[in-house]
Amino acid sequence: MGSGLKKVSFGAQRISIEDIVRIAHQGTPVELSTDSLFTKKVDEGVRFLDQLLREEGHIYGVTTGYGDSCTVEVPHSLIDELPIHLTRFHGCGLGEYFTQEKGRAILAVRLVSLSQGYSGVSWDLLNLLVDMLNKQIIPVIPEEGSVGASGDLTPLSYVAGALIGERDVYYNDSIMPSAEAFKQASLKPIKLRPKEGLAIMNGTAVMTALACLAFERAEYLSKLMARITALSSLALKGNSNHFDDILFSVKPHPGQNQIAAWIQNDLNHHSHPRNSQRLQDRYSIRCAPHIIGVLQDSLPWLRTFIENELNSANDNPIVDGIGEHVLHGGHFYGGHIAMAMDSMKNCVANLADLADRQIATMVDVKMNHGLPSNLSGAKGERRYINHGFKAIQIGCSAWTAEALKLTMPASVFSRSTECHNQDKVSMGTIAARDCLRVLQLTEQVAAATLLAAVQGIWLRVEMGELEKSSLTKDVSMMLDDIGSFFTLIDEDRPTDKLLRETIGYIQQKRWDLYES
Ligand SMILES: N[C@@H](Cc1ccc(O)cc1)C(=O)O
Numbered sequence: 001m002g003s004g005l006k007k008v009s010f011g012a013q014r015i016s017i018e019d020i021v022r023i024a025h026q027g028t029p030v031e032l033s034t035d036s037l038f039t040k041k042v043d044e045g046v047r048f049l050d051q052l053l054r055e056e057g058h059i060y061g062v063t064t065g066y067g068d069s070c071t072v073e074v075p076h077s078l079i080d081e082l083p084i085h086l087t088r089f090h091g092c093g094l095g096e097y098f099t100q101e102k103g104r105a106i107l108a109v110r111l112v113s114l115s116q117g118y119s120g121v122s123w124d125l126l127n128l129l130v131d132m133l134n135k136q137i138i139p140v141i142p143e144e145g146s147v148g149a150s151g152d153l154t155p156l157s158y159v160a161g162a163l164i165g166e167r168d169v170y171y172n173d174s175i176m177p178s179a180e181a182f183k184q185a186s187l188k189p190i191k192l193r194p195k196e197g198l199a200i201m202n203g204t205a206v207m208t209a210l211a212c213l214a215f216e217r218a219e220y221l222s223k224l225m226a227r228i229t230a231l232s233s234l235a236l237k238g239n240s241n242h243f244d245d246i247l248f249s250v251k252p253h254p255g256q257n258q259i260a261a262w263i264q265n266d267l268n269h270h271s272h273p274r275n276s277q278r279l280q281d282r283y284s285i286r287c288a289p290h291i292i293g294v295l296q297d298s299l300p301w302l303r304t305f306i307e308n309e310l311n312s313a314n315d316n317p318i319v320d321g322i323g324e325h326v327l328h329g330g331h332f333y334g335g336h337i338a339m340a341m342d343s344m345k346n347c348v349a350n351l352a353d354l355a356d357r358q359i360a361t362m363v364d365v366k367m368n369h370g371l372p373s374n375l376s377g378a379k380g381e382r383r384y385i386n387h388g389f390k391a392i393q394i395g396c397s398a399w400t401a402e403a404l405k406l407t408m409p410a411s412v413f414s415r416s417t418e419c420h421n422q423d424k425v426s427m428g429t430i431a432a433r434d435c436l437r438v439l440q441l442t443e444q445v446a447a448a449t450l451l452a453a454v455q456g457i458w459l460r461v462e463m464g465e466l467e468k469s470s471l472t473k474d475v476s477m478m479l480d481d482i483g484s485f486f487t488l489i490d491e492d493r494p495t496d497k498l499l500r501e502t503i504g505y506i507q508q509k510r511w512d513l514y515e516s
Pocket residue numbers: 066067068149150151153202316317332418
């Protein structure tokens with residue numbers, strides 16, 4: 001995994017969402033930049049912290065307790081032990097464990113923050129993070145226990161713990177103590193220098209990593225829902241006038257117009273009606289650009305929020321070694337990611353609802369313009385015992401309800417915690433986890449609706465009501481490809497494997513949608 005790919009360089013360039021996604025999915029190798037300003041920042045940060053400690057003997061988080069305990073002075077003889085204690089008392093994470101993929105994203109995102117050069121960490125620490133990513137030694141991190149404002153302290157303590165050889169990691173297809181994995185990979189755990197425990201843990205890496213992974217899935221879903229809408233419209237003998245470019249020129253949301261243009265092309269709609277005789281389709285077809293467009297128009301600001309957080313020194317205190325300042329603030333606060341994730345999950349769940357309404361229309365003879373009940377492909381007497389897409393449509397109702405239920409914003413559930421030191425927190429990590437779950441559920445509804453629309457189109461062709469030759473090249477190619485793993489449902493059969501396969505294809509972005 002990973003070898004042979006172009007390395008992602010940390011320290012000088014801005015890192016993109018796509019860089020993090022590549023590292024997560026493909027294990028793309030990483031390296032530290034040799035840029036002279038970056039090198040100087042790291043060198044000076046380490047030097048300045050040592051000097052300050054020698055000359056003044058007092059630095060928050062180095063010679064004091066943490067957070068509310070900052071008034072506790074730590075005797076110099078115990079300073080070395082302090083960061084180890086930070087990693088250990090935060091070892092209380094619960095819940096499921098993040099997958100290796102997510103773990104890789106988290107490691108990489110923390111490395112982006114530390115390689116801004118404002119955390120006062122050593123080359124040994126940065127190099128070990130790079131080695132762990134390149135040798136695929138990935139901390140096993142529990143998902144729960146972060147309020148997302150004093151940083152993702154608890155989950156990130158599993159990164160810090162792994163670096164010092166005390167926690168479990170995924171390595172070579174098994175889970176083992178990091179000390180053992182390091183031995184097998186000829187690496188050595190580090191001894192944390194003063195402030196390094198805080199530097200690893202005091203930031204937003206977990207929520208930001210999840211946000212990067214969520215973004216690329218949402219971006220694809222937006223396009224996929226445009227294609228599914230076009231296919232649903234074809235299956236339903238819908239009215240292509242609803243996506244007319246003159247119509248959309250009078251409402252200037254660019255993302256909405258992009259979605260309408262894609263659907264218009266898919267429907268081969270090129271002439272404009274003088275006075276349309278056609279009836280108006282239901283909102284789940286007619287207003288699809290207005291619904292998908294909200295996500296499409298949000299993608300640019302979501303990207304800005306996520307990538308600015310990603311490329312920040314989200315740590316406390318900030319160590320400016322060159323200017324010789326230790327600056328105390330709240331850069332571990334994940335408010336932007338919390339808002340991005342709460343907003344994204346709302347936009348995405350609306351797509352689940354949209355697709356759910358489309359499949360509901362296609363299976364119902366009261367609304368589907370002459371398609372068979374439940375889209376069943378059974379003929380003659382066989383029709384009496386076959387139920388087509390009935391249960392799949394019921395499943396969509398369940399997945400959609402679950403997605404909609406999760407749209408409750410997490411960011412409004414701030415709780416005062418840690419003896420009221422952290423009296424306002426972001427809950428961004430909870431928002432990001434919810435967002436990923438909403439994405440999964442929405443991909444499920446999208447897969448079901450995609451298959452239903454394809455079945456509907458095949459039935460229309462069979463009924464002689466749709467000419468294959470009237471379809472665009474892109475739509476035909478996608479239909480042919482889907483035909484390679486999905487055959488018309490005429491006799492009832494279990495469809496769980498087919499659905500899972502289709503969801504997998506969505507997550508792998510199997511279809512190059514609207515790229516040419
Ligand atoms: N995030 C706190 C530090 C902290 C660390 C660990 C804690 O358990 C609590 C607080 C700060 O920088 O101010």
